[in-house]
Amino acid sequence: MIKSRSNLSSLEKYWILYDVGNSAFIMLVSTIIPIYFKNIAAANGVSQANSTAYWGYAISISTLIVAILAPTLGTLADTKGYKKPLFTLFLMMGVLGCAALSVPMMWIIFLVVFIIAKVGVSASLVFYDAMLPDVTTDERMDVLSSLGYAWGYIGSCIPFVISLVLILSAEKFNITSAEATGIAFLINAVWWFLVTVPLLKNYKQVHYVEVEKHAFANAFKRLGNTFKDIKHQKEIFTFLLAFFFYIDGVYTIIEMATSYGKDVGISDNNLLLALLLTQVVAFPFAILFGKLSKKYKTKDLIGFCIGGYFFIALFALQLDKAWEFWFLAVCVAMFQGAIQALSRSYYAKIIPKEKSSEYFGFFDIFGKGASFTGTMLMGITTQISGSSKTGVAFISLMFVVGYLIFKKAAGMQKS
Incomplete structure (x- = not known):
């Protein structure tokens, strides 16, 4: 199933499978869930601009919660025997939250349940x-x-295609579109859990901090020490600052693309099919950039991806036709997996391995903080101006700032 599987250990394959699992829910977040939410919000008299703003606020709240929790949880997870239980806890929060979305509810309650599920998946990714x-x-x-x-991209297409066929063919199954969407949420929740089981059974924490007692109290103490250390480790701190700015635009484009496309008049079917194409195209390009990392420096590839996203944001400013959204989806697919994967591995190589969860907790602060800033900015500017394009203009500037700071961080690299 997995490319070059003969070169991968069993544990590496199981680790990859979690990307296949959680990506199913992440795919829903960028496609079916916002469309479903905007439809139930519209049925209750909420305007398009306001529903886009409320969706942005919900994402912002979920990312803020994780950004606050991540450093402490990450520090605790570095203690021997804690990483897998904490990972499992938030995995189940996300899976059960996804399943709960299938229950008919008011739009405001739907957003609350969505926030719980989003916190679950985001926190699980820290570990x-x-x-x-x-x-x-x-x-x-x-x-x-x-x-x-x-x-993750190609695997998530399996439950997504099943969900899409079910929703688009709801009448043939003698159910409503809303009921079909509810079943789709359940399908994706089950998929997410089942493909994660091999990792849960076989993962063992190799790098950890030895703490004989008072793990919680010790975690807070270590957290303070790590925060001081990061401030003095210029390469790590500068990279995190750059990451904050450029990943802001990436996450905002991923999470707000469907809502933005709907605002500029793209039909639901075109939105869903174009974003499905994104997953398919992203698959070979993510593998391609992984192979290119053997020939070119990771920092140069990340810089190239940031530049690509900047031009994507500029193109989105004039988007008003279905074909343009399709073209934009393909362009995003080229860089989406690469910029996230290479940023993750770049960071993993410059941090202390025995404190990986702790440092990735801070990585999550900068990443989720950026997502919070971007989606909140998108929501506020959309409500003030009445147009989503104002928010996109601000987001494009984040790529410029992120690129300049990243070049400075890359210049500090020792090798």
Whole structure:
């Protein structure tokens, strides 16, 4: 199933499978869930601009919660025996939250349940990313991280296509579109859990901090020490600052694309099919960038991806036709997996391995903080101006700032 599987260990394959699982829910977040939410909000008299803003606020709240929790949870997870239980806890929060979305409810309650599920998946990724040093070597991190995103994209298409066929053919099954969407949420929740089982059964924490007692109290103490250390480790701190700015635009484009497309008049079917194409195209490009990392420096590839996203944001400013949305979807697919995978592996190689969860907690602060800033900015500017394009203009500037700071961070790299 997985490319070059003969070169992958069983544990590396199981690690990749979690990307296949959680990507199913992440795919829903960028496609079916916002469309479903905007439709039930419209049925209750909420305007298009306001529903886009409320969706942005919900994403912002979920990312803010994780950004606050991530450093403490990450520090605790570095304690021997804690990483897998914490990963499992938030995995189940996300899976059960996804399943709960299938229950008919008011739009405001729907957003609350969505926030719970979003917190679950986002927090689980803190521990999942921190497992990377436990399951592979430094030399294999770029490739494995890229394969994770690649197979996540293509694997998530399986439950998504089933869901899409079910929703678009609801009448043939003698059910309503809303009922079909509810069943789709259940299908994706079950898929997410089942493909994660091999990792849950076989993962063992290799790198950890020995703490004999008072793990919680010790975690807070270590957290303070790590925060001081990061401020003095210029390469790590500068990279995190750059990551904050450029990933802001990436996450906002991913999470707001469907809502934005709907606002500029793209039909639901075109939105869903174009975003499905994004997953398919992203698969080979994520693998391609993983292979390119063997020939070119990771920092140069990340810089190239940031530039690509900047031009994508500029193109989105004039988007008003279905074919343009399709073209934009393909362009996003070219860089989406690469910029996330290479950023993850780049960071994993410059941090202390025994404190991987702790440091990835801070990685999540900068990543989720950026997502919070971007989606909140998108929501506020859309409500003030009455147009989503104002928010996109601000987002494009984030790529410029992120690129300039990243070039400075890359210049500090020792090798």
